[in-house]
Amino acid sequence: MKITNRKSTARLKRIFFLVSVVIAIAALMLFWFDLTIYALIMIGVFSLWFLFFLVADYQYIEYIDENDKIILRYYKAVGFTQKEFSSIEFPVALLKDAQFENSIFGKLSDLTLIVKTKRGVAEYPSISLSAVPYKNRKRIQQSLKSLLDM
Known part of the structure; x- marks a missing residue:
């Protein structure tokens, strides 16, 4: 399964x-x-506007769980600096837990x-899913839960 929030991040x-x-x-x-x-x-x-986006930490997310691997690519969506891409990639067998923390x-x-x-x-390190639509957040959560139950 591949989940991305490209459209919501661009918006x-x-x-x-x-x-x-x-x-x-x-x-x-x-x-x-x-x-x-x-x-x-x-x-x-403007300072409050910028602070809101800084605290919300909106990130572009690409989640892939295919071929017995989990790949998670992400970067900060809003900011005045150059994008710093980060990636997490590991075999599904190594996954021990996935914790979702919700606030506000x-x-x-x-x-x-x-x-x-x-x-x-x-x-x-924690990855912000704030810019991911709720439906896709649930899909990621269900996917990781099903992978943990295997």
Whole structure:
């Protein structure tokens, strides 16, 4: 099974940058008309807007569980820096547990994969599933659960 959130990630990027540009233009116009207090308020609004996306940690996800392997590719979807791609790949037999952590009424979700190694158990860093539609999050959860039950 292959699950990706390419469309929702692209939509979130567009929304983020469009609203950021609108806020920046509004702040510049307010500075232009000597409404400094309101311009500073707009800069504060932008800071809160950026902080929201920083906390939500929206990520592009590609989940594949074929050929007795689990492959999870991801990168931060919204930001002003260059994309840093990360990838997790291991045989299904090494999967020990998959933990889903939900917060803010299930809107923000993280996935932590735990695998068996020669030295014991290792835990991959948490991956944000916030940008993945709820239906696909459930599909990933069911897929990992069925792989654990094998």
